[in-house]
Amino acid sequence: GSFYESFDITWGDGRADIYETGQLLTCTLDKVSGSGFQSKKEYLYASLLGVIAFCQTLMNSVFPPELRFAITKHFNTLFQLFSSYCYFDITEIDGVNTNELYDAVQLYLTSSTVTSNRLSLTRATNSSSTTFSLSSNDSIADTFDSATVLWEHVVAQRQTQTFAWRPMPDEKRGFTLRVEKKDKSFILGSYLDHIMETANEIRRKNQDRFLYTNSRGGGGMDSRGLPWESVPFKHPSTFETLAMDPAKKREIMEDLKDFAECESFYRKTGRAWKRGYLLYGPPGTGKSSMIAAMANYLGYDVYDLELAEVRSNSELRKLLMKTSSKSIIVIEDIDCSIDLKNRSKKKQSYYEPEMMLTGSGLGGDEGKGNTITLFGLLNFTDGLWSCCGSERIFVFTTNHIELDPALLRSGRMDMHVYMSYCTFASVKILLRC
Numbered sequence: 105g106s107f108y109e110s111f112d113i114t115w116g117d118g119r120a121d122i123y124e125t126g127q128l129l130t131c132t133l134d135k136v137s138g139s140g141f142q143s144k145k146e147y148l149y150a151s152l153l154g155v156i157a158f159c160q161t162l163m164n165s166v167f168p169p170e171l172r173f174a175i176t177k178h179f180n181t182l183f184q185l186f187s188s189y190c191y192f193d194i195t196e197i198d199g200v201n202t203n204e205l206y207d208a209v210q211l212y213l214t215s216s217t218v219t220s221n222r223l224s225l226t227r228a229t230n231s232s233s234t235t236f237s238l239s240s241n242d243s244i245a246d247t248f249d250s251a252t253v254l255w256e257h258v259v260a261q262r263q264t265q266t267f268a269w270r271p272m273p274d275e276k277r278g279f280t281l282r283v284e285k286k287d288k289s290f291i292l293g294s295y296l297d298h299i300m301e302t303a304n305e306i307r308r309k310n311q312d313r314f315l316y317t318n319s320r321g322g323g324g325m326d327s328r329g330l331p332w333e334s335v336p337f338k339h340p341s342t343f344e345t346l347a348m349d350p351a352k353k354r355e356i357m358e359d360l361k362d363f364a365e366c367e368s369f370y371r372k373t374g375r376a377w378k379r380g381y382l383l384y385g386p387p388g389t390g391k392s393s394m395i396a397a398m399a400n401y402l403g404y405d406v407y408d409l410e411l412a413e414v415r416s417n418s419e420l421r422k423l424l425m426k427t428s429s430k431s432i433i434v435i436e437d438i439d440c441s442i443d444l445k446n447r448s449k450k451k452q453s454y455y456e457p458e459m460m461l462t463g464s465g466l467g468g469d470e471g472k473g474n475t476i477t478l479f480g481l482l483n484f485t486d487g488l489w490s491c492c493g494s495e496r497i498f499v500f501t502t503n504h505i506e507l508d509p510a511l512l513r514s515g516r517m518d519m520h521v522y523m524s525y526c527t528f529a530s531v532k533i534l535l536r537c
């Protein structure tokens with residue numbers, strides 16, 4: 105073919121020309137005007153697009169925007185009426201808050217149950233784990249209890265803002281969930297709960313865990329106003345390496361597993377989702393190793409609370425408020441921090457100076473705000489404030505069990521574990537390791 109056969113020069117006043125027996129077409133643009141050509145053949149797709157563009161321009165110039173908006177709205181309503189699907193948008197940022205559900209869906213869609221051919225890989229700075237996510241504007245189908253849904257990851261450029269309370273990402277991201285109308289109520293209940301649970305599980309497995317301490321030599325907060333300082337938690341102790349009676353070990357592991365898996369039980373019975381363990385026994389019998397094994401078993405962070413660094417009950421409360429869920433809060437050697445053996449023997453109230461914890465080394469009274477009381481400690485483990493997070497374990501260690509019964513009672517310390525010197529069974533475990 106040649107340009108002579110297939111094209112006409114339509115405008116340009118001699119600026120466009122065909123040369124080399126129809127093999128070369130040149131168009132020139134100068135200061136006065138340009139030039140143009142047109143295909144002799146009509147292509148269905150191109151002409152259809154042309155018609156649509158023409159109609160759109162006509163609509164825009166003839167109908168006012170309000171009327172166009174109303175027409176589109178009614179068209180959508182009509183479409184939804186006859187469609188067997190309904191759609192839900194889950195945006196990354198809801199107002200000014202981060203949408204937890206968006207993060208959960210992001211994680212869930214990368215789980216092994218949902219398979220996709222194309223995923224984005226991310227690895228955060230200083231992290232040891234790689235995370236997968238659904239690529240932009242990609243979609244994926246998922247089946248849950250015979251209901252099939254479709255997820256689409258919608259990414260659009262955010263329009264430039266003149267003012268925002270906080271910097272917003274350049275992209276506006278969200279998921280659109282397409283659900284069959286008949287499955288709507290089931291999906292909104294069980295499926296979304298299932299997504300949250302799976303995402304939490306993945307987070308727990310992926311997350312680098314931390315060991316926190318409030319002992320920063322001087323007390324107070326760090327530069328970000330946080331009362332805890334953290335380091336990566338890398339203790340190698342596990343229940344396999346821990347030398348103790350196998351039956352007792354099994355009992356503790358089952359208790360921990362029940363605790364971690366029974367959120368519904370705590371919710372149904374109206375109890376705070378927390379559990380207390382008291383580890384007691386002679387020095388060097390593995391109490392700290394047991395705490396590390398518990399943290400490694402459940403994948404929890406560890407908060408090592410140094411009572412000597414806490415100056416008042418309110419500071420204790422603030423520390424508690426700044427702990428995260430899925431954590432073990434440890435007070436080691438409680439017998440060295442507490443100056444009280446048994447409340448009934450002394451017949452005193454929690455508030456009296458003799459009942460105060462002298463480990464703080466500051467000696468003063470609560471009124472001056474520079475010491476903590478047993479009352480404060482009891483509230484810390486089982487008061488209203490102890491419920492300001494969920495899935496938390498309190499572990500106290502002591503060399504002597506003669507502590508105040510109020511501290512030892514079930515609900516505060518649910519399980520008392522005696523860490524003894526090695527028996528024959530535990531020596532066998534040590535030798536095997």
Ligand SMILES: Nc1ncnc2c1ncn2[C@@H]1O[C@H](COP(=O)(O)OP(=O)(O)OP(=O)(O)O)[C@@H](O)[C@H]1O
Pocket residue numbers: 345346347348386387388389390391392393394503523
């Ligand atoms: N039951 C055990 N199984 C495995 N290792 C143990 C056990 N008991 C003690 N150890 C080892 O002995 C050392 C001291 O143990 P650990 O610090 O856990 O004891 P502890 O009871 O916390 O001591 P303390 O009461 O003095 O704080 C650790 O190195 C630990 O590995």
